[in-house]
Amino acid sequence: MTPPSLPPTVAAHVPTGVLIDGAWRPASTGRTFEVADPATTETLFDVADGGEQDALDALTAAHDAFPQWRATAPRVRAELLRAVFDTLTARTEDIAALVTAEGGKPLAESRAEVAYGADYVRWYSEQAVRFEGLARRAPSGANHQLVLRRPVGPALLITPWNFPIAMIARKVAPALAAGCTVVIKPAQLTPLTTAYVAEIIREELEARDLPTGVINVVPSASARTISGPLLADPRLRKLSFTGSTEVGAALLKASADNILRTSMELGGNAPFLVFEDADIPAAVQGAVQAKMRNAGQTCVAANRFLVHASVAEEFTAGLTEAFDKLVVGHGADEGTTVGPLIESSAVDRVEEVVAEAVDAGARVRIGGDRPNRPGYFYAPTVLDRVSADLRVITEETFGPVAPVVTFGSEDEGVALANSTPFGLVAYAYTRDIARVMRLAESVETGMLGVNRGLVSDASAPFGGVKSSGLGREGGEAGIEEYLDSVYVAI
Structure with missing residues (x-):
């Protein structure tokens, strides 16, 4: 039976098993778990629920393939990735339909995500032949120094559900x-897109x-069942994880015994600063973009709108008007600009933090409730008169809620902005270039959007x-996470 949210041509080509050494197979556990459309709660597929033996078999396959893949010419690896990019681009509509079905985001956003993901594949197809090394005479003159780059080894990649x-x-x-080989643990809520992309890569190999x-x-309904045995196995040499800070900290501890190379992209609580000299219409437009992608369910979503008191009402009114124009609905429906949250508990949490803010004196300018429709929806919401000590400010909401807090001076x-343990991204709107440079020095963040x-x-x-x-993903730094330096004194 074809899932109602997917075109038959897409549904027929979605693998639902465990991929090990080039073959899709049922889980060794014999179990499966359901993947549902969050806009309707209808089941899309039953997916193999992998267990410890599947994880170890996958690592064996990655370990055995590593010597040949490491020795494969960089140009060959580059051409393979370029072919994958071409296929992803050619199948944009199919993949976007799959992203929307299992994740809920509007089709326009899903198409943009396919282009964004494909761009990483193209970028690293170009970087595959550009490893930088070093050859020079030592300062003492006694010998020559040679620095080579080589792949770290088999890697475990654990991905989140929000950008599959x-x-x-x-x-x-x-x-x-x-030149690394990989074992992928996709998110339980959105494993289908990962499987589809993995099949494209498998076919090219x-x-x-x-x-x-x-x-x-x-895939597995229990991430710990997969990560535990793999992190304890000395054949694994690298872990890359995107997810919550709490889980990331636990994975770092589990990685310590085997001294694994680790990359961790964890939680955020992004401030969106609007200064008194900002272009307010542009700031409102940027706020909608920074807040409402995937209904606010992104690690880089603006979570706290910190607005200079002199422009706070103008900005808040503009944001309220912009939110009023958003269209909530199934991501596959024409005109939808805001899809559902990923599951029922996500809606419950957003409802809870908004209610807490309102009880503490915050004012709802728009939204603040659940639409009367099937699925896991929450209305785009703007709050003002918000105290900076409320959970809607101090915690990552991961939903379509924009709380506005005012400030007086730049300091x-x-x-x-810095009053949080997190520092993933920050946004700032100002016309003052000197202020931009001060913010680049003073705001505690890994990325700053100006x-x-x-x-x-x-x-x-x-x-x-x-x-x-x-660690970092993207750019020249992204490939460094998978390379070791080898120094040779000659």
Whole structure:
């Protein structure tokens, strides 16, 4: 039976098993779990629920394929990734339909995500032949120094549910470009897109007579069941994780015994600063972009709107008007601009933090409730008169809620921006270039968007500071996470 949210041509080509050494198979556990459309709650597919043995079999395949893949010419790896990019681009509509079905986001956003994810594949197809090394005479003159780059080894990639193609692309592409083999643990809520993309890569490997154990996928309803045995196995040499800070901290501890190379893109609580000299219409437009992608369910979503008191009402009124024009609905429906949240508990949490804010004196300018329709929806919401100590400010909401807090001076605004353990991204609207440079020095963040609500780019380093993680994805830095330096004294 074809899932109601998917075209038959797409549904027929979605793998639902465990991928190990080039073959899709049922889980060794014999179990499956359901993947549902969050806009309707209808089941899309039953997916293999991988267990410990599947994880270890996948690592064996990655470990056995590693010597040949490491020795494969960089140009061959580059051409494979370029072919994957071409296929992803050609199948944009099919993949976008899959992203919308399992994740809920509007089709326009899903198409943009396919392009964004494919861009990482193209970028790293170009980087695969550009590893930088070093050859020079030592300062003492006694010998020559040679620095070579080589792949770290088999890598475990654990991805979140909110960007099912982009998150896997920006991990798999640099790993394969560097010469690493991979085991992928996709998110339980959105494993279908990952499986579809993995099949594209598997087909390209097979067509070139390259080891199919280069890429392995183990979906599971229990992430710990997969990560635990793999992190304890000395054959694994690298972990890349995107998700919550709490889980990231636990994975870092589990990675310590085998001294794994780790990359962690963790939680955020992005401030959106609007200064008194800002272009307010542009700030409103940027705020909608920074807040409402995927209904606010992104790690780089603006979570706290910190607005200079002199322009607070103008900005809040403009944001309220912009939110009023948003259209809530099924992502596949024409005209929809805001889809559902991913599951019922996500709606419950958003409802809870908004109610807490209102009880404490916040004012609802628009929204503040659940639409009367099936699925996991919450109305786009603007709050003002918000106290900075409320959970809607101090915690990452991960929903379509924009709370506005006012400040008086630049120093006060920066202090509010920095008053959190997180530092993934920040946004600032101002016409003062001297202030921009001060913010670049003073705001504790890994990324800063100035007069724009979008910062992500395949060619730029993506990552945070403090509790938002370590390491970078994207740009030249992204491939460094999968490479070791070898110094040779001659």
